[in-house]
Amino acid sequence: MLNILIADDHAVVRKGLKQILLEEYPSANVGEVADAETLVAQVMNNGWDIVICDMNMPGRSGLDALSQLKQVAPNVPVLIMSMYPEDQYALRVLKAGAAGYLGKETIHDDIIKAVQTVLLGKKFITPTVAERLANAYRDDSGQQPHELLSDREFDVFKLLAAGKSVSEIAGQLSLSSTTVSTYRARIIEKMNLRSNAALTRYAIEKGII
Amino acid sequence: MLRIIIADDHVHIRKGIVQLLEEEFDNLYIEEAGNGEELFSKVSSGSWDLVISDMVMPGGNGLEALRRIKQDRKDLPVIIVSTYPADQYKSRVMEAGADDFISKDTFFNQLIPSIRRILKS
Numbered sequence: 001m002l003n004i005l006i007a008d009d010h011a012v013v014r015k016g017l018k019q020i021l022l023e024e025y026p027s028a029n030v031g032e033v034a035d036a037e038t039l040v041a042q043v044m045n046n047g048w049d050i051v052i053c054d055m056n057m058p059g060r061s062g063l064d065a066l067s068q069l070k071q072v073a074p075n076v077p078v079l080i081m082s083m084y085p086e087d088q089y090a091l092r093v094l095k096a097g098a099a100g101y102l103g104k105e106t107i108h109d110d111i112i113k114a115v116q117t118v119l120l121g122k123k124f125i126t127p128t129v130a131e132r133l134a135n136a137y138r139d140d141s142g143q144q145p146h147e148l149l150s151d152r153e154f155d156v157f158k159l160l161a162a163g164k165s166v167s168e169i170a171g172q173l174s175l176s177s178t179t180v181s182t183y184r185a186r187i188i189e190k191m192n193l194r195s196n197a198a199l200t201r202y203a204i205e206k207g208i209i
Numbered sequence: 210m211l212r213i214i215i216a217d218d219h220v221h222i223r224k225g226i227v228q229l230l231e232e233e234f235d236n237l238y239i240e241e242a243g244n245g246e247e248l249f250s251k252v253s254s255g256s257w258d259l260v261i262s263d264m265v266m267p268g269g270n271g272l273e274a275l276r277r278i279k280q281d282r283k284d285l286p287v288i289i290v291s292t293y294p295a296d297q298y299k300s301r302v303m304e305a306g307a308d309d310f311i312s313k314d315t316f317f318n319q320l321i322p323s324i325r326r327i328l329k330s
Contacts, residue, residue, distance in 0.1 A: 010313060010314070010316065010317070011225070011229075011316070012222060012229060012313065012317060013225060014225070015224070015225035015228040015229060016219075016220070016223070016224040016225030016226075016228070017221050018228075019225070019227075019228055020220070020221055020224060083292075104219065105219075107219075107221060108219065108220035108221045111221075
């Protein structure tokens with residue numbers, strides 16, 4: 001039996017994806033979790049063949065959860081889904097060990113193909129991501145400023161750019177305010193930007209938020 | 210029989226809403242629309258008890274469809290759902306004639322009570 005675990009804090013998304021998966025795999029066991037903590041516990045304690053995980057869940061980012069999943073169950077393929085554009089996020093997610101990236105705009109078209117692909121032990125890569133990969137390989141030195149950030153710095157950068165305060169970010173990512181401020185200083189230095197407004201402008205221009 | 214149209218450009222969201230409704234109500238007839246134009250066309254060509262529509266859709270958004278539906282069928286209840294936060298958008302949507310506005314963040318807990326309240330009134 002195929003065991004698929006869906007992690008998303010929106011029940012309506014979980015139910016919809018579960019329905020699409022069951023139409024293709026009627027005998028599959030499709031589980032649901034609503035947060036990263038439960039996701040990691042489920043993957044540690046039960047045998048899931050595939051995990052489909054939202055990138056933004058309360059308590060911990062999907063990238064964080066992905067990193068932990070790769071430690072506790074390195075052989076379980078994890079597909080990351082997100083409402084963010086794949087040309088900005090997919091490479092980072094793939095580098096972090098995901099088996100593929102699903103944009104929520106096209107997930108209903110891609111999800112079955114993605115599951116079929118990762119069951120064969122392959123990565124699911126859309127043509128847009130393949131082109132980005134080719135460009136990144138061709139010009140490794142031409143990284144954009146946000147590509148210089150670590151995954152955690154990138155999480156903090158997105159939230160700062162979205163107008164969240166240091167204390168709000170600390171609460172959302174389960175970090176101290178001091179740690180978030182340290183990340184902010186590193187982000188500003190690495191990206192050579194001077195203010196949160198500049199971070200926001202940059203993120204909008206690049207389609208990151 | 211309860212006749213409902215669900216409009217959202219994301220297939221998985223429509224399927225999720227259908228699941229949610231089927232768990233709560235018996236004797237349902239549901240149709241789906243992928244954009245505002247299709248929604249308005251379906252509303253015009255049938256008899257319905259309720260519309261559940263996303264606020265932002267390609268090809269004629271939910272608010273335009275809402276205004277047209279309310280011009281044409283003033284008594285047909287319309288619930289608008291959105292990923293946008295209620296504190297910023299609810300009043301605007303209600304002024305446009307919606308019977309309720311539900312953010313997708315609180316969707317799971319609020320949709321069914323909202324439907325029961327609207328249908329009761």
